[in-house]
Amino acid sequence: MKIDLTETTASKINKALVEGRRAVGTPAIGMVLTLVIVTDEENAYDALKAANEASREHPSRTLVVIKRVSRSPRDRAKARLDAEVRVGTEAGTGETVVLRLYGEAIDHAQSVVLPLLLPDAPVVVWWAVNAPRDPAKDPLGALAQRRVTDAYACERPVQELSARAETYTPGDTDLAWTRITPWRSMLAAALDQGPCTVTSAEVEGEEFNPSCELLAMWLASRLNVPVSRKVSGGPGLTAVRMQSSGGPIVLDRPEASLATLSMPGQPDRSVALKRRDTAELLAEELRRLDPDDIYAAALKFGVERLGDGSSDRPAGGNGGPADTKGTTAEGESSASADGNPAKAASAGKKAPAKKAATK
DSSP states (O other): OEEEESSOOHHHHHHHHHHHHHHHTOOSOOOOEEEEEEEOHHHHHHHHHHHHHHTTTSOEEEEEEEEOOOOSHHHHHSOEEEEEEEOGGGGTTSEEEEEEEEGGGGGGHHHHHGGGSOTTOOEEEEESSSOOSSGGGSTTGGGOSEEEEOGGGSSSHHHHHHHHHHTOOTTEEEHHHHTTHHHHHHHHHHHTTSOOOEEEEEEEEETTOHHHHHHHHHHHHHHOSOEEEEEESOSSEEEEEEEETTEEEEEEOSSSSEEEEEOTTSOOEEEEOOOOOHHHHHHHHHTOOSOOHHHHHHHHHHHTTOOTTGGGOOTTSEEEEOOSOOOOOTTOOEEOTTSOEEOOOOTTSOOOGGGOOOO
């Protein structure tokens, strides 16, 4: 069921939601959170499609905030709100409200969103494009327990990671980090299979891909070894090579779905490592609403050691090694694939490779 409202208010939208639930025979609210999507008209369809698919796992009220550009001075001075209310099959397993803001209403989006939040339910804000420099201080971000950005959607992703590190607040996360969860899980599992010490590592992937940078930062921060960044033709991450006391450990994915894991003294094995779509990434982020300390550690460790020219790396060349001074894992915890703490290295020693971490 779809209800269109022109020049409306938040109270009328709430009334339309109640009427829509009654019309489709679901008067009770069975949603677990409010997902606020900030996007533009061009990307609204894809963002809403991803949210609807993610709602199968996380039934939620989805509020899509679209800030429309007014052309004339008269239109820019006049506040106006149009809404599209979707319930039932039109909105996945939750409710969807598409909010189009015009004129002065653009600068007060939080005033429109606040009355539409589910009571006593967590709030997640996702900027599909055009994320603010400091999400936690953004008026909409201030309403949320979890703030999701995507550095990959920015023109200069590596510089965006630097900005994210400077303004990081617990609760911030980025889909560029979510994309490397399977890689971190696979590498941690490989290092757990036998006692060895990693001495250096190399991350290979396409140019200007922030996921490659984040994976290199994570390895450098957790293993306390020099990590270099090599550019390939992609797609995405293509390989991770680690030199260890037992021999080379290689996770190579020349294509976008199947990878080969090579370890000393063991036959090569094929592992599934496909590239995931936005709906899967969003669903993973909605599973946890607590701060991601491992993301914060990797972000701050790596950005502090990025050279000024990292974002301008020429295609086909090496990105240059990361700073090898590293920090020890003294008193610091790793994370398993679901974000649970794992053992870290003992104080004063190089972090053992087999105790690497993943989300």
